[in-house]
Amino acid sequence: MLDDISILNKKRTCVTAALLLLTGCEGIQSTLSPRGPAAAEIAHISWIMFIGAALILLVVMVLALYALYRDPDKRIAVSASKLIFAGGVAFPTITLTALLVYGVWSMGSIRVDPQPELTIDVIGNQWWWEVQYQRDTPGAGFTTANEIRVPVGAKVRLRLHSNDVIHSFWVPNLAGKMDVIPGHINTLLIQADKEGTFRGQCAEFCGAQHARMAFFVISQPREQFDAWMAEQRAPAAAPTTEISRSGLAILRNNRCLECHAVRGIGATAIVQRHGPDLTHIASRTHLAGGTLKNNRANLKRIIADSQGVKPGNYMPSYPHLSDDELEAVASYLEGLR
Ligand code: HEC
Ligand SMILES: [Cu+2]
Numbered sequence: 001m002l003d004d005i006s007i008l009n010k011k012r013t014c015v016t017a018a019l020l021l022l023t024g025c026e027g028i029q030s031t032l033s034p035r036g037p038a039a040a041e042i043a044h045i046s047w048i049m050f051i052g053a054a055l056i057l058l059v060v061m062v063l064a065l066y067a068l069y070r071d072p073d074k075r076i077a078v079s080a081s082k083l084i085f086a087g088g089v090a091f092p093t094i095t096l097t098a099l100l101v102y103g104v105w106s107m108g109s110i111r112v113d114p115q116p117e118l119t120i121d122v123i124g125n126q127w128w129w130e131v132q133y134q135r136d137t138p139g140a141g142f143t144t145a146n147e148i149r150v151p152v153g154a155k156v157r158l159r160l161h162s163n164d165v166i167h168s169f170w171v172p173n174l175a176g177k178m179d180v181i182p183g184h185i186n187t188l189l190i191q192a193d194k195e196g197t198f199r200g201q202c203a204e205f206c207g208a209q210h211a212r213m214a215f216f217v218i219s220q221p222r223e224q225f226d227a228w229m230a231e232q233r234a235p236a237a238a239p240t241t242e243i244s245r246s247g248l249a250i251l252r253n254n255r256c257l258e259c260h261a262v263r264g265i266g267a268t269a270i271v272q273r274h275g276p277d278l279t280h281i282a283s284r285t286h287l288a289g290g291t292l293k294n295n296r297a298n299l300k301r302i303i304a305d306s307q308g309v310k311p312g313n314y315m316p317s318y319p320h321l322s323d324d325e326l327e328a329v330a331s332y333l334e335g336l337r
Pocket of ligand 1: 128145251256258260273274276299310314315
């Protein structure tokens with residue numbers, strides 16, 4: 001038998017569970033907490049469909065209960081053919097047509113391409129995202145990875161490319177999914193109404209590490225964004241300490257720079273399955289497609305044990321590097337702000 005306390009505890013658990021479910025809708029990767037016009041439109045359609053479907057289910061349930069429990073002598077008689085015509089033909093035709101018209105109309109408002117303020121090229125790679133700013137303006141452009149910064153309120157056009165297989169770009173707080181297809185450029189418009197960090201994720205199975213192919217969209221006030229752009233445009237900082245200088249030498253001697261570009265030291269990635277641009281790696285919040293926080297321990301970990309962190313990815317592990325060598329590499333990379 002339940003005593004008062006345990007009933008109270010049960011109630012508490014239920015309330016907590018309900019709150020947890022509700023907070024599940026808020027968050028940095030949620031369609032149900034839209035932070036931009038396209039996402040708001042999508043959330044709107046979802047709610048209309050959900051509420052509409054719930055109402056229809058309710059009506060069907062009431063009718064079913066009526067048929068089951070109402071005294072047969074007192075039931076309202078409706079001819080079968082009329083019921084089938086009304087409920088099976090007329091009603092679905094009207095509601096589905098209305099939904100189609102509304103869907104096509106709101107798709108228009110998502111797709112239109114009003115002169116974007118900024119165009120960013122995003123390239124899907126197994127299993128990380130390359131992000132290129134101003135790639136059509138020689139000298140002004142720069143490349144980063146797994147992090148897309150945008151000014152608050154700006155209409156940003158993303159040009160989506162793939163370097164290998166089909167991926168799908170999805171940042172639910174800001175927009176719908178868009179396929180990322182080899183040999184074809186899809187565009188997607190995003191606009192963040194407020195400052196914030198939103199998590200995105202590849203949404204099309206693209207191989208072993210598909211689940212670790214995340215990214216972040218960071219929207220920030222215009223001045224902060226401009227300052228960030230200026231920092232990113234600058235070449236890599238030269239190593240200033242003995243240890244970071246030896247770190248750079250280790251990078252040079254281990255073929256790291258065949259895959260990783262570091263602008264300003266003459267390192268441009270030369271292999272097709274190249275890795276993220278490291279010019280300003282220290283300015284990024286995460287490593288390896290949102291898998292690890294960017295800090296010294298994780299830098300060392302991903303270099304020594306890349307295949308342990310993300311099995312099957314295209315960077316080899318470097319188990320032969322000693323802890324001192326890893327420290328040196330990490331301290332060089334940490335200087336690349
Ligand atoms: C054969 C190409 C290749 C070589 C050689 C290589 N890497 Fe990588 N590296 C990659 C790829 C690809 C990734 C991205 C892995 C992923 O997230 O799927 C990566 C990721 C990284 C990252 C995380 C970067 C980020 O923004 O997520 C660091 C740091 C790194 N490599 C450092 C090194 C160092 C140091 C060396 C040499 C000791 C090295 N790499 C050698 C291909 C390479
Ligand atoms: Cu993918």
